Amino acid sequence: MLFSRIVYASLLVGLLSALVLSAVQQWQVAPIIFAAEAYEGAEYTPTLAAEEADGHSHEHGHHDHSHGEEWAPADGAERLFYSLMSNLFAGIGFSLVLMAIMSQLQLRGMINLTPAKGILWGFAGFVAVFAAPAIGLPPEIPGIEAPPVEYRQIWWLLTVALTGAGIAVLIFASIRYKVAGLALMLLPHIIGAPMISGAEFKHPDPVVVAELTSLHHEFITISAVANLLFWLVIGLASSWAVSRWIVKHDVVET
Structure with a gap:
């Protein structure tokens, strides 16, 4: 019964957090992606890219962002x-x-969940899953040069696992093991994220490169805010579900 209640609660918490994240993405993140995609074609100028990001049509017709590459959902x-x-x-x-x-x-009896503690749990999840990996592998916009995806995935998984373990050690382990928690969190960054050689953007127009660089910095900031909200919702809603329904019912039944 405990497992089934966790599953049911995760469906509701997942839906709530997804709606929050999707709303922020649609409002703030998507316009940056559209603007960056407009620069992927060498014929695009900053003016044309801005028009495309605003949803305006122009003489080049509808731009489907495919450029002959693999399938992607339509705008x-x-x-x-x-x-x-x-x-x-x-x-x-x-x-x-x-x-x-x-x-x-x-x-x-190792914790007593409250809304404030739920927010802290959510923040810990944000650090482990987004912030720590983003130090070595920041969120990417279309047109940016990146290392092979398999290398990025391996380093991301390593960073998430070690950062999560390090946070757990810092919070729950005795004082003499705290240094080990910090070491775990630092280890993937000592190893180093996969890197590329050369410039991040290879567009032939330096003006476009400068604009893409600015968009990339903005994208990193907005993505961080969106993911922070996503994780705070997960932490707060999860703590409420566990303390008010999942564990409470389990204690009554046992």
Whole structure:
């Protein structure tokens, strides 16, 4: 029964967090992506890119952002749907893991969840899953040069695992092990993230490169804010679900 309640709660928490993240992405993140995609074609100028980001049509006709590459969802409702589904699956998965850990610690008397502590749990998740990996591998916009995806995935997984373990050691382990927690968190950055040789953007126009660089910095900031909100919602909603429904019912039944 405990597992089934965690699963049901994760569906609701995942939906709530996905809606929040998708709303922020649609409002703030998507315009930056559209503007960067408009620069992927060498014929695009800053003026044309700005028009495309605002949704205006021009003499080049509809730009589908494909450039002969692999399939991508069309702009508009289809793109929004796939983004929402991706955020939903992420929200369900993260909240499922978070509530499973919370429930076990609450049942063992190691924590006493409150809304404030739920926010701290969410912030810890943000640090482990987004902030720490972003130090070595910042969020990317279209047109940026990046290392092979398999190398990035391996380093991301390593960083998330070690950062999460390090945070757990810092919070729950005795004082003499605190240094080990910091060492775990620093280890992936000592190893180093996969890097590229050369410039991040290889557009032939230096004006466009400067604009893409500015967009990239803005994208990193907005992505951080969006993901922070996403994780705070997960932490707060998960703590409420565990303390008010999941563990409470389990204690009554046992």
